[in-house]
Amino acid sequence: MKIGQATIKDIARELNVSSSTVSRALKDYPGISDETKRKVKEVAEKLNYRPNAIALSLRKSRSFTIGVIIPEVVHFFFSTVISGIEEVASSRGYNVILSQTNESLTREKSSIDTMLSNQIDGFLVSFSKETTDFEHFSRLLDHGYPIIFFDRVPNIPHSINVMVDDYHGAYNATSHLISQGYNRIVHLAGPKNLSISKERERGYRDALTNHGIPIDPTLIIECAYGTSDEGFKITEKLFKEQKEKPDGIFANNDIAAAGAILACKSLGYSVPDDVGVVGFSNWQFCSMIEPTLSSVSQPGFKMGSKATELLLDLIEKKLDPDTITEPIVLETELLIRNSSVK
Amino acid sequence: MKIGQATIKDIARELNVSSSTVSRALKDYPGISDETKRKVKEVAEKLNYRPNAIALSLRKSRSFTIGVIIPEVVHFFFSTVISGIEEVASSRGYNVILSQTNESLTREKSSIDTMLSNQIDGFLVSFSKETTDFEHFSRLLDHGYPIIFFDRVPNIPHSINVMVDDYHGAYNATSHLISQGYNRIVHLAGPKNLSISKERERGYRDALTNHGIPIDPTLIIECAYGTSDEGFKITEKLFKEQKEKPDGIFANNDIAAAGAILACKSLGYSVPDDVGVVGFSNWQFCSMIEPTLSSVSQPGFKMGSKATELLLDLIEKKLDPDTITEPIVLETELLIRNSSVK
DNA sequence: ATCGTCAACGCAAACGATTGCAATAAAAAT
DNA sequence: ATTTTTATTGCAATCGTTTGCGTTGACGAT
Numbered sequence: 118m119k120i121g122q123a124t125i126k127d128i129a130r131e132l133n134v135s136s137s138t139v140s141r142a143l144k145d146y147p148g149i150s151d152e153t154k155r156k157v158k159e160v161a162e163k164l165n166y167r168p169n170a171i172a173l174s175l176r177k178s179r180s181f182t183i184g185v186i187i188p189e190v191v192h193f194f195f196s197t198v199i200s201g202i203e204e205v206a207s208s209r210g211y212n213v214i215l216s217q218t219n220e221s222l223t224r225e226k227s228s229i230d231t232m233l234s235n236q237i238d239g240f241l242v243s244f245s246k247e248t249t250d251f252e253h254f255s256r257l258l259d260h261g262y263p264i265i266f267f268d269r270v271p272n273i274p275h276s277i278n279v280m281v282d283d284y285h286g287a288y289n290a291t292s293h294l295i296s297q298g299y300n301r302i303v304h305l306a307g308p309k310n311l312s313i314s315k316e317r318e319r320g321y322r323d324a325l326t327n328h329g330i331p332i333d334p335t336l337i338i339e340c341a342y343g344t345s346d347e348g349f350k351i352t353e354k355l356f357k358e359q360k361e362k363p364d365g366i367f368a369n370n371d372i373a374a375a376g377a378i379l380a381c382k383s384l385g386y387s388v389p390d391d392v393g394v395v396g397f398s399n400w401q402f403c404s405m406i407e408p409t410l411s412s413v414s415q416p417g418f419k420m421g422s423k424a425t426e427l428l429l430d431l432i433e434k435k436l437d438p439d440t441i442t443e444p445i446v447l448e449t450e451l452l453i454r455n456s457s458v459k
Numbered sequence: 460m461k462i463g464q465a466t467i468k469d470i471a472r473e474l475n476v477s478s479s480t481v482s483r484a485l486k487d488y489p490g491i492s493d494e495t496k497r498k499v500k501e502v503a504e505k506l507n508y509r510p511n512a513i514a515l516s517l518r519k520s521r522s523f524t525i526g527v528i529i530p531e532v533v534h535f536f537f538s539t540v541i542s543g544i545e546e547v548a549s550s551r552g553y554n555v556i557l558s559q560t561n562e563s564l565t566r567e568k569s570s571i572d573t574m575l576s577n578q579i580d581g582f583l584v585s586f587s588k589e590t591t592d593f594e595h596f597s598r599l600l601d602h603g604y605p606i607i608f609f610d611r612v613p614n615i616p617h618s619i620n621v622m623v624d625d626y627h628g629a630y631n632a633t634s635h636l637i638s639q640g641y642n643r644i645v646h647l648a649g650p651k652n653l654s655i656s657k658e659r660e661r662g663y664r665d666a667l668t669n670h671g672i673p674i675d676p677t678l679i680i681e682c683a684y685g686t687s688d689e690g691f692k693i694t695e696k697l698f699k700e701q702k703e704k705p706d707g708i709f710a711n712n713d714i715a716a717a718g719a720i721l722a723c724k725s726l727g728y729s730v731p732d733d734v735g736v737v738g739f740s741n742w743q744f745c746s747m748i749e750p751t752l753s754s755v756s757q758p759g760f761k762m763g764s765k766a767t768e769l770l771l772d773l774i775e776k777k778l779d780p781d782t783i784t785e786p787i788v789l790e791t792e793l794l795i796r797n798s799s800v801k
Numbered sequence: 802a803t804c805g806t807c808a809a810c811g812c813a814a815a816c817g818a819t820t821g822c823a824a825t826a827a828a829a830a831t
Numbered sequence: 832a833t834t835t836t837t838a839t840t841g842c843a844a845t846c847g848t849t850t851g852c853g854t855t856g857a858c859g860a861t
Contacts, residue, residue: 122575124816124817124818125817125818125819126817126818134840134841135840135841135842136817136819136841137818137820137840137841137842137843138839138840138841139818140817140818140819140820141819144819147838148838148839148840149838150838150839150840153839167575167576168576168818169517169576169578169816169817169818170573170576170577170578171513171516171517171522171577171578171816171817172517172816172817172818172819172846173819174513175511175513175514175517175816175817175818175845175846175847176817176819176820176845176846177818177819177846178846180513182556182577189542190532190538190541190542190545191535191538191539191542192538193533196532196533196534197533199532199533199557200532200533200559203532203557203558203559207558207566210573212556212558212573212574212577213556213557213558214554214555214556215541215545215555215557216545216549216554216555217542217545224549228549230509231512231554233464234510234511234512235513235524235554236512236513345743345746372743372747375744375747376747378747379747400744401687401714401744402717402743402744402748404687405687405714405717405718405720405721405744405748406744406747406748406749407748407749466846466847467848467849468847468848476810476811477810477811477812478847478848478849479811479812479848479849479850480809480810480811482848482849483810483849483850486849489808490808490809490810491808491809492808492810495809495810510848511846511847511848513847514816514846514847514848514849515847515849516816517815517816517817517846517847517848518815518847518848518849518850519816519849520816
């Protein structure tokens with residue numbers, strides 16, 4: 118049944134020594150004879166001894182495990198972030214325990230609770246779309262509990278935030294459309310309570326303004342779900358209603374952008390000849406669709422690895438949280454493909 | 460510093476009772492007066508008491524955590540499976556700890572080791588492309604350690620396997636192409652050491668044979684990496700070399716299929732008029748590319764949830780492993796889109 | 802007054818590993 | 832020969848919780 122994992126006691130019994138001796142021998146403490154060390158290690162090998170991490174955690178109040186709270190796993194950007202997290206964590210000897218909230222605040226809170234009782238060493242979180250009150254986080258922060266927020270970050274005291282430069286990403290994307298000669302540009306925006314959505318919209322607005330193009334509020338529409346269908350329907354409706362046809366679309370995300378392209382085609386508009394389109398996130402499919410979709414690439418892997426490095430430094434006290442007052446901002450890159458070049 | 464998580468002892472001290480009493484009161488054991496129970500619960504609430512899962516694990520030799528070993532996270536199918544796993548696990552009170560092997564056998568083994576020392580209650584594994592020897596798994600199985608394999612499953616004694624019906628998925632896809640009038644059909648195959656690749660190829664072969672079409676080995680080519688680029692290059696090369704042009708492509712995966720479509724277009728062939736294409740996995744982008752890509756949909760979420768249910772039943776002894784001798788096979792569904800309909 | 806019964810609770814060991822503080826014996830110094 | 836030093840090891844507490852068993856005192860019955 119039980120895989121009979123050998124314990125320190127088994128080794129001790131086999132050699133007629135105490136468990137303290139075994140423990141010390143295994144870690145090459147001074148004050149243990151070489152002879153004993155040799156024998157202990159030999160038996161440990163023979164019994165295929167593996168230290169019981171649970172017992173260690175209890176003793177040290179450290180679990181060497183970090184908790185990741187993420188809205189959804191089936192998502193190109195988030196899964197890429199996870200990949201970065203996993204990479205750094207495992208190379209530094211930490212486990213990753215994962216919980217997806219499915220954008221539900223209730224699950225977010227309960228995940229935090231169970232992780233806390235599992236003595237997680239720290240959190241990496243990107244909160245849900247439902248989360249508007251951050252008390253459940255600030256309570257932890259106030260106690261000095263290590264948390265790093267990434268991508269979707271809150272504006273609360275002491276939080277350490279890792280984010281991408283959504284503003285400039287959006288600004289560049291919009292400017293690019295303008296420079297290509299599009300000037301009646303739609304913005305398919307994201308959920309209003311996420312700061313990333315706001316930043317992207319701000320980038321869009323500033324780009325227009327700085328290029329002398331007036332902002333038309335009827336061209337800014339919220340795509341709350343960010344699905345292809347939603348993008349399709351909103352675009353279709355918009356193009357039918359507007360007297361003066363738009364000729365550009367800057368979407369908050371690639372999926373909505375893809376939906377928008379389909380809508381344009383179905384309405385008989387050519388992309389990029391009649392309408393230029395740029396998305397956000399650079400999903401894998403961007404280079405596979407027709408026309409290939411220009412997009413703002415977010416450094417997902419980098420974000421995951423950077424956030425994890427910060428968290429582990431925090432946990433291991435190599436980093437004083439108070440020294441970080443500004444968010445860590447990672448650069449985006451505008452990848453120009455066919456959808457936005459006349 | 461420490462988030463001062465209250466322990467049972469804190470409650471005990473506050474009420475001048477022993478920790479045993481507190482423990483029992485909290486779990487409504489008989490032999491504790493209602494008065495005491497009330498007070499204990501009150502104080503527990505006040506101190507925001509959360510049982511220490513680590514201590515519990517140590518005591519019970521159970522961690523209520525399952526380990527997931529997966530080749531990569533940034534993958535539509537696998538991330539969908541994870542989603543299913545997470546769903547069931549969390550609803551049944553288990554944590555999920557995740558490790559991606561990046562297709563490396565070494566990492567696969569070391570992940571298993573660290574998870575073992577973390578007293579994981581059981582494993583959910585889809586092994587790496589490098590894994591050809593399964594001794595590190597069978598050793599665990601022999602000890603009765605709960606493991607469920609999914610998607611990429613081994614052929615070893617006592618293993619419980621959850622897989623999709625790759626054979627029929629491939630068979631149907633190929634038959635569909637044939638019925639559409641394509642008859643010189645290429646197969647972009649997967650890595651040869653994975654049984655899923657073999658099954659898909661077998662489905663392809665049988666479909667041809669049963670429809671009276673001879674099998675041409677030069678039309679079966681391994682796409683070991685499954686990238687879009689690889690699919691593009693292999694297809695380009697193939698079409699240039701073959702005297703008698705192929706008119707159909709059944710790809711082992713969608714990404715390669717997408718690459719193949721691009722290659723066809725660049726060579727001046729129309730999809731679906733000149734060449735019909737069907738992929739595998741039904742990635743999100745299938746309905747966003749031009750033409751929309753027909754694909755065999757695998758029930759990823761279902762696979763994750765089913766595998767997890769089995770594992771937890773195994774762990775909780777609601778299920779005797781010996782009663783399961785056949786693999787659990789989940790049905791696929793052929794989604795016909797524009798890439799394969801003339 | 803004595804005994805048994807029962808409700809209500811505490812003691813202490815256990816899970817596996819670590820670690821400060823002895824303890825022991827042998828070797829060295831006096 | 833006696834004391835001091837040094838090398839090597841063991842004891843026991845600790846982390847937080849559970850649980851078998853023992854203890855305590857009140858109460859009714861005799």
